[in-house]
Amino acid sequence: MIDGFDNIVIGQAAPVLATLWGAPKSAFGPVFGAGLFGMMVGAFGLGPIADCKGRKAVLIVCTIMFSLFSLATVWVDSINELIALRFVAGLGLGGAVPCAIALTSEFCPRRNRALLVAILTCGTPLGGMLTGIVALFVMPAYGWKGMFILGGVLPLLFLSLMFTWLPDSVKYMALRGDRQGTIALILRKVSPDEDLTNTRFVSQGVSRATRGPVGSLFAGGAWKGTVSLWVTNLCNLLVIYFFTNWLPTLATALHVEGAGVHGSALSSIYLAGITIGSISIGLLMRRHVAGVLVMCSIGLSAIFLLGLGAFVSSPVIAALMVFGVGLGTGGTGAGVNAVAATFYPTEARATGISWVLALGRIGSIIGSLMGGILLAANVGLSAQFQGLVLPMVVGTAVMFGMRHYGEVRMRGKPASQAH
Template identity: 40%
Template sequence: MVNAQPVNVTDVIDRNPVSPFQLTIVVLCFLIVAIDGFDTASIGFIAPVIRAQWQLSPAQLAPVFGAGLAGLMAGALVFGPFGDLVGRKRLLLACVLCFGAASAASAWSGGLHELIAWRFLTGLGLGGAMPNAITLTSEYCPSRRRSFLVTTMFCGFTIGSALGGIVAAELIEHFGWRSVLVTGGVAPLLLLPLLAWRLPESVRYLVNAGKRAEQVTRLLTRIAPHEDYSQATFVAPHGKPAGSPVSHLFRADLLRGTLLLWLTFFMSLLVIYLLSSWLPTLLRTTGVSLHTAALVTAMFQVGGSVGAIVLGWLMDRFNPHYVLALGYALAGLFTAAIGSLAASPWLAALAVFAAGFCVSGSQVGANALSAVFYPTDCRATGVSWANGIGRSGSVVGSLAGGAMLAAGLPLPAMFMLIAIPAVVAAASIFVLGAWATRDVEGETLDTLAPEQTG
């Protein structure tokens, strides 16, 4: 039977079960973001060693952290649009090569300024890779399981962060701090040939870019081999972007959502980085040991990993906007509770776990939601710019903790202030959901109106 009808590649993905081919994409993108997590965590372990060896003050060392965050923000903003112009796979390979080579080269830094430059370049590659990994994963997942699979993939970041701390501690003890940077550089370079071989280009991008039908047929056959694609013409929602994909984010139908997503990402990452950076120091003010403070803080990452999977599962079954709004609202509640429970390590650990479950889990869910919100023609740009704007929130969060400590605020008051951005994120995503629901209902009424009047 010859299929002469146009084949919508999105419908093919949605109506078929998840294949081993699609799971391979999830795993490969998981490995990419896990390396990001390793890099983020390991730099915190090598910083004190560098400070002692090079005899640096805390103020001199601070730009090492700032350079990485600045690189992440710039990479997301600059490289994101290229994913929509040249393809997700090409950009991912280029970014993995960039941050792998930069991390390895940074191991031979002869001084502080050289290390800062290499950290910026490492962040640049990581900033471009993560949003495109989210985009590619999303475009190969059926809509009914998209949120769960994307959030599970993104758990690679928290797992990589946990492994980064363990591995970095062992490497520093036996081989010195430079070995951590070598490991962070060699791992992605070893992964690169596997990505080039096994990672496909987005099938939706290929259709919109007008690529050969044979390429699309080969990819769809690996998802649904029982379907007939002979003589088929392939279509996908939205066409090839005209002009800069960045301008598409401000179209009339996307502008409100773009601004609300940016506000959500900014507030969410502000809370996450503030707690990740300053929670051990804040807990130490209660008199607990450094070991206890570290264990309590670790519950934040554990909660984030569990929360990402649970919230992703819920997002596929209920309105994802309202699931995330509830998550962020509860994050504000549990974050505020940390300040009152900090004197009791066990209760503080429970509150920190719950806060991580809600705010980190919701942030991963927000990444999945952004990939669904934007159409194919500007999806990589939309996800990347939301992450880039959000990274500016991480910078604010990293600085805010020090400012609150310097102000001498009581611990309960500090955590009440930290909770406010989480509540703002809840309100932002709730409004986005209300508007999205209203727009869908309006479209339904517009579709039914001609039938009812006819």
């Protein structure tokens, strides 16, 4: 949630800073892009480090990074300085969530793994929703700087809890072959009645010396699943960021404000759909094939986008279609994260999740820029929404190809040995 708050908070401050600095609002486009680009670079670079140095250590470093550079934002006095700080804060934001997902997945019982990963990923949209609510109380009293102070102080307060209570992955430590006493201490908390005296813990994962975390993403035919997850997440985040960045602006053209539904309310409807979709797919994955559910979720998004394009002039139906798109994209995002958390073996899990999210950031950058380009080109609303169907169809087709291969890898004998 704090990650989501610090990711979205610049959107609340930008209009105020534009007025203070006498800059056009369009000048803040590079600021948004710098944060997203930093998140992409952070996910690419920090995932392999987490697989080599440990998830907990990298998660703590990432938290310190984005909290300190969020605090430093209160001293900026130019757009160029803001771009630089948002990029570095984005590095930390990009590395934190993959480590959290990897840790969660490795401590979860397999039957609840998808659900708990889905609940974890709901923190980001919930943090984004809280940003708007908190701004109503903080900005009138403390100005835009109060938002960045809050976003910087909160994660620093959690650091002591992370150092004390957050354990590193026992599978990761067993794979390294060291810290046997630490593994026993953690597992006694998991299962107090188990006698672990004189027990040596081992992992049946593949040695990093022979393959490495990056090589594991492509070895043994795994490249098929890796590329499928990359493409699906890219297409999905393209639509998500198009909606989250441009839906309030498009709301006026939808004439929903005349029907009593404001742009901010329409955004909340979309984010609510994302949250419900994320949790729903986590529950369904306990009983149904994960790859098929992700394929159905992204296909559902395409159907509701077609409906939104067809009923763009009807405010009530348009709002229902927006909620439906949120259900589909939220389910797809949580589903992809859950599949990635199970698909990759321990020695490459943080890298696999990080690179899935990093490739998705390319889609988020495209989606953020595309809205402005389409508006400047005076493309009609129906055409805009129906044009977004194309990436969702591509994602559906890719997951259709992965559904059998991914399930064999996740549920078959080789996967059970690797986990």
